[in-house]
Amino acid sequence: MLGLINRSFQFFLSDTYGVEFWENVAKVADIRVSGFESMLIYDDKLINQVIDAASALLRRPRESLMEDMGTYLVSHESLQTVRRLLRFSGVNFGEFLNSMEELPERGRLVLPELELPEMELCDLGGGHFRLRCRARFAGTGHIVMGLLRAMADDYGALVLLDHLGLDAGGEVISVQIADQALYEARPFSLGLSVG
Amino acid sequence: MPERGDKIALPVPLEAFDRLMPLHLRVNPDGRITGYGPTLAKLLGRQGILGHGLFEAFEVRRPAGLTSIVLLQAHAGERLRLTLRHAPRPVAFRGLAMPLAEGAGMILNLSFGIxxxxxxxxxxxxDGDFAATDLAVEMMYLVEAKTAAMETLRGFALRMQGDKQMAETQALTDTLTGLRNRRALAQLLERLTQSEAPFGLMHIDLDYFKAVNDTFGHAAGDHVLRWVAxxxxxxxRMTDIFARVGGDEFVGVFPxxxxxxxxxxTARRIIEALSRPILFEGRMCQISASIGITTSVNYxxxxxxxxxxxxxxxxxxxxRAGRGQAQAYPSGGVVRDSAALDDRRSA
Known part of the structure; x- marks a missing residue:
């Protein structure tokens, strides 16, 4: 797995719970305290060691930790880039959701080794959707859910999310969008503000 | 061949043109601009170019010499390169012009290209300024994603460089004393001799150090070595370098x-300082040093x-002369430590 994902987890833990907490996680997970490098490839099992260690030290279930991680990716100020890149997918939350299937392709376009979860969106009508995601490690659906929650907030959309568990095709998330017209999206300019 | 569908001119409302091609431009048979799409309007600002001649508003750069509507008709369907002169600053476009039906003029569609x-x-x-089919937004996405990826790589490169420098420093440092090691010394001497820079060289060997080690143990020995450093x-001086090249052997280089x-x-001051007793965990350790000197101008x-x-x-x-002394090559000036010297002077 590309270190970018591992490193995101590392920064989520140190930004949220402090550097000392991260050092403890690293100790328990038996990895270097300096952590991961974004552009190197790591064994898949390392990310699970990190999540398990953090979950044990915080006495919190993996699932809720992973959901927070998804929200962190979009909403933390040090990661404005992720939010901006996601915003390129659509002008409102509905469009954004519809573009989720393109996500792995968009990732590969920039970093061929970045394996984002495969998504499949099913429109049930009336603003109700089912999003299925399949990924290299269990619980990715919870990260996606946290990410969707934060993006909905960014678009100013009222959205109800529910993790329905696993089926044959992967983890299933139920998405219910309330009337989109009522909400104003946070402004978004296509051009980077820096020169 | 499959059926091509419509065989007659389509009656297309202007609104459709505007939505399909927000950067298009309509020209009458005289070459006057009669209308343009909303994104082009945004670029032109309030003044606009309605009624202007197409070739006044735009310079057609490729194909060269294309300066009239008749010539443009002759190049219909070809790739054009144009510059809009009337915007606040010139804007380069790619374009394509096609004749309208029944000699009604031409339509010119534009793109920013790269x-x-x-x-x-x-x-x-x-994104509302581009047609929904336009890849401009994907292009912007790519630019921004590339920038972020490059930023990440730059950070990675900087960390690697820092690690490398640290490794290099460690490879040239004696870990016990923090002085340079034998390798660093070899590099320095090679640099000095290659650049033919003059310098002084001092070999320093501790006296009675083995006794300290044997009597008080290695912890005391290490303490003494750090103190010597x-x-x-x-x-x-700022430019002088001392290296530890053996257990109790040191080399000083004085560019x-x-x-x-x-x-x-200098050697005398060093010997004098090193001959003072050193306290380690309540015990007194006593060493001294013998020093040999030479300079590059001897050769x-x-x-x-x-x-x-x-x-x-x-x-x-x-x-051989009794330790606690410094001598210079070629032989001559024997210098005893300062206490001995003082004795001699007062004698």
Whole structure:
């Protein structure tokens, strides 16, 4: 797995719970305290060691930790880039959701080794959707859910999310969008503000 | 061949043109601009170019010499390169012109091409300014994603460089004392001899150090060695380098200092400082040092091995003469430690 994902987890833990907490996680997970490098490839099992260690030290279930991680990716100020890149997918939350299937392709376009979860969106009508995601490690659906929650907030959309568990095709998330017209999206300019 | 569908001219409402091609431009048979799409309007600002001649508003750069509507008709369907002169600053476009039905003039569609990134910034365009089929937004996405990826790589490169520098420093440092090690010394001497810069060389060997180690143990020995390093560093000018090259052997290199008297007095101060008792965990450790000196000006072509050999000769002459002394090559000036000197002066 590309270190970018591992490193995101590392920064989520140190930004949220402090550097000392991260050092403890690293100790328990038996990895270097300096952590991961974004552009190197790591064994898949390392990310699970990190999540398990953090979950044990915080006495919190993996699932809720992973959901927070998804929200962190979009909403933390040090990661404005992720939010901006996601915003390129659509002008409102509905469009954004519809573009989720393109996500792995968009990732590969920039970093061929970045394996984002495969998504499949099913429109049930009336603003109700089912999003299925399949990924290299269990619980990715919870990260996606946290990410969707934060993006909905960014678009100013009222959205109800529910993790329905696993089926044959992967983890299933139920998405219910309330009337989109009522909400104003946070402004978004296509051009980077820096020169 | 499959059926091509419509065989007659389509009655297309202007609104459809505007939505399908927000950067298009309509020209009448005289070459006057009769209308344009909303994104082009945004670029042109309030003044606009309605009724202007197409070739006044635009310079057609490729194909060259295309300056009339008749010529443009002749190049219908070809790729054009044009520059809009009337915007706040010139904007380059790619374009394609096709005749309208029944000699009603021409329609010219434009694209920013690779300049889309600057155009988006300069004119604060949004995804609503591009047709839903346009890949401009994907282009912007790519630019931004690439920038972020490059940023990440740069951070990675900087961390790697930092690690490399640290590794290099560690590879050149004696871990116990923090002085340079044998490798660093070899590099320095090679640099000095290659650049033919004059320098002084001092070999320092501790006296009675083995006794400290044997009597008080290695912890005391390490303490003494660190203290020796402090003494040497205290005697060094900014440019002087001291290296630990063996258990209790040190080398000092003094760039641009070849005055034997000055080197000898430095050596004397070092011996004097090192001959003071050192306290370690309530015990007194007593050492001294013997020093041999040479300078690059003693040689027509300074050779490292030769210089080190001669400095060693001088060092062993000091040892033989009773330790706690400094001698310079070529033999001559024997200098006892300062206490002995004072004795001699007062005698």
């Amino acid at each position: 300049g889309v990134v600057d155009a988006v910034r300069n004119f604060a365009l949004t 402090d003494v040497l560093t205290g005697e060094a 641009d200092l070849t005055d034997v008297d000055r080197l000898t007095s 027509a072509v300074p050779e490292i091995a030769r210089m080190q050999h001669d400095a060693d000769e001088a060092l062993y002459a000091s040892k």
